Amino acid sequence: MALTDDNKQVLDFNLQLERQDTSFPMLQVLNNDGEIVDEDALKRADLSDDQLVELMKQMVFSRTLHERSSKLAKQGRLGFYAPTIGEEASQIASNYAFDKGDWLFPGYRDIPQLVMKGWPIYKAFLWSRGHYEGNEFEDVNGWMPQIIIGAQYVEAAGAALGLKKRGLPNVAYAYTGDGGTSQGDFYEGMNFAGAYKAPAVFFSQNNEYAISTPRTLQTCASHLAAKGWAAGLPSLVVDGMDPIAMYLAAKEARQWAIDGNGPVFIETITNRLGPHSMSGDDPLRYRTQDEIDAWTKKEPLIRFRKYLESRDLWSEDIENDWIDVVNSQIDDGVKEADGIAKQKISDFIEQTLEVPGQAAQEQINKFRGEGK
Amino acid sequence: MAKKTYIQAITEAQDLALANDENVLIFGEDVGKNGGVFRATDGLQEKYGEDRVFNTPLAESGIGGMAIGLTTQNYRPIMEIQFFGFVYEVMDSIAGQMARGRFRFHGTRKFPIVVRSPYGGGTKTPEMHADSLEGLMAQTPGLRVVMPATPEDAKGLLLSAVESDDPVIFLENLRLYRSIRGEVPEGYYTTPLDKAKVVREGNDATIITYGGMVHTSLAAAEELAKEGIDVEVVDLRTVSPLDLDTIGQSVEKTGRVVVAQEAQRQAGIGAMVMSEISERFIMSLKAPIGRVAAPDSVYPFALAENEWLPKEDDIIEKVKEVVNFD
Numbered sequence: 001m002a003l004t005d006d007n008k009q010v011l012d013f014n015l016q017l018e019r020q021d022t023s024f025p026m027l028q029v030l031n032n033d034g035e036i037v038d039e040d041a042l043k044r045a046d047l048s049d050d051q052l053v054e055l056m057k058q059m060v061f062s063r064t065l066h067e068r069s070s071k072l073a074k075q076g077r078l079g080f081y082a083p084t085i086g087e088e089a090s091q092i093a094s095n096y097a098f099d100k101g102d103w104l105f106p107g108y109r110d111i112p113q114l115v116m117k118g119w120p121i122y123k124a125f126l127w128s129r130g131h132y133e134g135n136e137f138e139d140v141n142g143w144m145p146q147i148i149i150g151a152q153y154v155e156a157a158g159a160a161l162g163l164k165k166r167g168l169p170n171v172a173y174a175y176t177g178d179g180g181t182s183q184g185d186f187y188e189g190m191n192f193a194g195a196y197k198a199p200a201v202f203f204s205q206n207n208e209y210a211i212s213t214p215r216t217l218q219t220c221a222s223h224l225a226a227k228g229w230a231a232g233l234p235s236l237v238v239d240g241m242d243p244i245a246m247y248l249a250a251k252e253a254r255q256w257a258i259d260g261n262g263p264v265f266i267e268t269i270t271n272r273l274g275p276h277s278m279s280g281d282d283p284l285r286y287r288t289q290d291e292i293d294a295w296t297k298k299e300p301l302i303r304f305r306k307y308l309e310s311r312d313l314w315s316e317d318i319e320n321d322w323i324d325v326v327n328s329q330i331d332d333g334v335k336e337a338d339g340i341a342k343q344k345i346s347d348f349i350e351q352t353l354e355v356p357g358q359a360a361q362e363q364i365n366k367f368r369g370e371g372k
Numbered sequence: 373m374a375k376k377t378y379i380q381a382i383t384e385a386q387d388l389a390l391a392n393d394e395n396v397l398i399f400g401e402d403v404g405k406n407g408g409v410f411r412a413t414d415g416l417q418e419k420y421g422e423d424r425v426f427n428t429p430l431a432e433s434g435i436g437g438m439a440i441g442l443t444t445q446n447y448r449p450i451m452e453i454q455f456f457g458f459v460y461e462v463m464d465s466i467a468g469q470m471a472r473g474r475f476r477f478h479g480t481r482k483f484p485i486v487v488r489s490p491y492g493g494g495t496k497t498p499e500m501h502a503d504s505l506e507g508l509m510a511q512t513p514g515l516r517v518v519m520p521a522t523p524e525d526a527k528g529l530l531l532s533a534v535e536s537d538d539p540v541i542f543l544e545n546l547r548l549y550r551s552i553r554g555e556v557p558e559g560y561y562t563t564p565l566d567k568a569k570v571v572r573e574g575n576d577a578t579i580i581t582y583g584g585m586v587h588t589s590l591a592a593a594e595e596l597a598k599e600g601i602d603v604e605v606v607d608l609r610t611v612s613p614l615d616l617d618t619i620g621q622s623v624e625k626t627g628r629v630v631v632a633q634e635a636q637r638q639a640g641i642g643a644m645v646m647s648e649i650s651e652r653f654i655m656s657l658k659a660p661i662g663r664v665a666a667p668d669s670v671y672p673f674a675l676a677e678n679e680w681l682p683k684e685d686d687i688i689e690k691v692k693e694v695v696n697f698d
């Protein structure tokens with residue numbers, strides 16, 4: 001006796017795994033060698049020459065900020081710093097598809113996107129050092145870099161629901177890592193946004209490691225994108241080293257959300273070419289130099305530079321001039337951060353509640369009296 | 373006896389626990405190859421294999437729930453929470469489930485789980501990492517909350533925690549990890565989970581403290597000695613349940629008390645100690661109890677942590693106030 005076709009499929013566990021495995025082809029427009037592999041996709045991205053150059057400038061900005069931040073961290077002139085090298089397309093080219101009015105919910109590694117949204121460099125430095133002026137967010141539609149992994153997803157869902165209720169033509173977008181996809185909040189955020197068809201775009205930057213833990217130990221899902229499906233979201237795998245693919249995916253996801261179709265999930269395939277942070281992480285304890293070298297060949301600046309040069313839009317001189325400009329902006333940022341007054345203990349107490357309790361008020365008075 | 377750092381003592385205790393009982397498992401974020409972000413489990417995966425020492429996916433609630441589930445198969449989990457500031461992610465497993473487990477199963481199940489985690493400030497970690505949340509734990513019936521101050525105690529208390537059939541929250545002071553060394557006896561030994569320790573004897577006043585503040589208090593006591601004030605220092609070691617006998621003996625001896633904690637005034641353990649003293653030993657007091665604690669704000673940003681945390685001078689000043697009261 002034969003099973004019905006449906007029953008056969010339901011009971012064929014191998015088939016299910018195979019389907020999962022083959023359901024997420026990777027979006028790529030620009031390959032490792034800087035060649036366009038899909039002309040139609042390039043057209044669909046619809047980036048003008050000026051935009052291409054602007055995007056490259058932002059990515060070079062990010063790389064320069066990374067290099068300077070790493071040095072400052074080594075000199076003890078920054079506090080916490082999570083390197084961004086290798087993730088410029090994943091971070092910057094996705095961010096480039098969003099509007100100033102959209103709300104950004106970043107993780108601790110997503111400093112460059114916040115700076116692109118208008119968070120001043122000196123505030124990023126102050127945030128890193130641990131100074132409250134770094135956390136002032138008056139003119140930026142964004143959230144401070146999230147430390148509690150996954151929390152940005154649920155918060156983005158709420159922001160997206162709010163935008164929808166207000167009838168605003170904007171989305172909320174959030175970034176976490178591959179490790180972040182293991183948190184309950186990750187699923188809850190996508191699920192809530194999906195349930196309310198709230199305009200959100202969720203990114204998981206799969207850079208293969210969560211500190212020392214490889215992506216393979218996070219989940220047995222074939223792709224992180226499969227987790228977006230669990231919440232009913234269109235879920236894309238994108239070459240996170242390809243700025244054009246990243247921009248295209250983010251742009252279309254944003255439009256889909258704005259059109260009222262609900263949230264989208266995007267897994268970016270990228271790599272963390274540096275240490276997890278500058279606070280004592282040694283990648284060679286848990287990964288090989290060969291592995292890092294192999295990924296370095298795929299990094300986004302190499303291929304984007306090649307492509308733009310082939311179109312006469314970019315050159316070494318342009319890049320060097322731009323790096324000089326960025327460096328002087330960073331110098332100014334360091335100077336400004338260095339000049340900020342010390343934090344006051346009385347301020348800490350005062351900012352804890354709108355109206356301090358009696359004991360707290362006594363403490364405020366005491367510290368103020370001591371000039372602290 | 374060899375001098376070891378606080379973190380070496382913790383690694384050694386886990387090594388011995390794994391060797392002593394095949395039911396002991398260690399898991400958490402990055403505890404495997406990397407040996408944890410502070411290297412507290414350095415070399416243990418290599419020595420005992422991935423079956424017994426393993427990384428988890430990045431989810432504290434998963435770590436806590438898994439620990440509870442593993443007890444059904446008679447495992448004795450040592451689960452690591454990378455920083456205790458992330459404990460909120462696993463609060464249900466800890467406070468909702470394992471703390472209530474024995475009670476709800478009417479004693480038919482045991483929860484021999486150790487939750488190891490670094491706490492405290494002064495090491496300039498990013499936001500939300502540093503915190504002193506022992507008060508939350510101590511206010512939860514069903515948990516033992518242990519906060520060693522020395523390498524010797526860290527090792528002995530951790531081995532006791534592993535042997536305990538109750539869930540133990542084992543809080544390791546971040547600042548102490550590599551800043552102090554002390555004599556650590558060789559081999560397997562346990563230190564009782566229900567005994568405070570008089571770490572300095574004195575007659576004029578008692579400082580009751582725990583964790584990182586034990587060292588600050590001892591330093592303050594040395595300074596005060598130079599001025600002729602003879603201070604006793606009690607290290608609580610286990611902050612819940614409290615060893616009221618040891619506290620009482622010292623209070624009766626000196627009649628003047630300062631409690632010192634790193635946590636905010638409204639948090640921590642100080643208030644509990646003060647209320648017990650007021651209830652039980654008020655007739656022995658010659659002065660109101662003094663309190664040294666951090667201010668009542670949210671845990672501060674890294675750059676100001678050291679200024680915000682209570683200091684030796686704060687303790688000295690408070691002890692003098694209490695000693696000079698009449």
Ligand SMILES: Cc1ncc(C[n+]2csc(CCOP(=O)(O)OP(=O)(O)O)c2C)c(N)n1
Nearest residue numbers: 109147148149177178179180209210211458
């Ligand atoms: C709730 C919580 N648990 C643990 C940590 C400690 N931690 C910081 S980064 C990190 C790994 C994150 O990996 P992933 O999500 O892949 O992001 P990546 O750092 O690779 O960008 C961990 C475990 C944290 N910040 N928050």
Ligand SMILES: [Mg+2]
Nearest residue numbers: 177178209210
């Ligand atoms: Mg990662």
